[in-house]
Amino acid sequence: MAEKCPDAADLELLDQWNTLQAGFRRVTDQLLADVQAKAGLTPSEFQVLWFLLTSPEQTAPMNQLAATLNFTTAGTTKVADRLTEAELLHRQPSAADRRVVLASLTDQGRRVAMDAALTLAGALRERVVSRVGAETFASTAHCVRELDPNPERLCRP
Structure with a gap:
């Protein structure tokens, strides 16, 4: 089988993809650093609290x-342990199935999660929306949602 090299259109497409994913990763890192600086939550802790909040x-x-x-089971447990120690999360067996462990926000966890979410919203407005505009941001979010191969996993409040 002969090897085929990417043509100019393929290279442009690959370059665009690289720009999208690398830029998104860098912006995400900046946004989550803002949350960590202001709310004191690591990115994984914020993800857990946001998921539970919604x-x-x-x-x-x-x-x-x-x-x-x-997350792996071990990774989830590690994050949950830290959040439990910080009194932001409570774990208990399910009444319906004692093999299932439920994670719930404590009152303090709810407050911290809401404060962190507001911090993220402010950082998004400052770092992203102010630069591209609200319509472009909303349109981009819609496009990416359409590309999600597993949209039912999205958490919606």
Whole structure:
């Protein structure tokens, strides 16, 4: 089989993709650094608190939390341990199935999660929306949502 090199159109497409994913990663890192500086939460801690804040009754099974956030079971447990020690999260067996452990926000966890979410919203407005405009930002979010191969995993309040 003969090897085929990418043509100019392929190279342009690949360059555009690289620009998108690398730029998104750098902006995400900046935004989460803002949250960490102001709210004192690591990116994974913020992800857990945000997921629970937007979950029904602000509670979710630990295995659902791990699957939704693409964390390993051990990684989820480690983050949950830190959040529990900080009194932001409470874990308990499910009444329906004692094999299932539920993670819930404490009152303090709810307050910290909301403060962190407001910090992220402010950082998004400052770092992203102010530069590209609200319409472009909304349109880009819509386009990316359309590309998601597993949209049911998206957490919606």
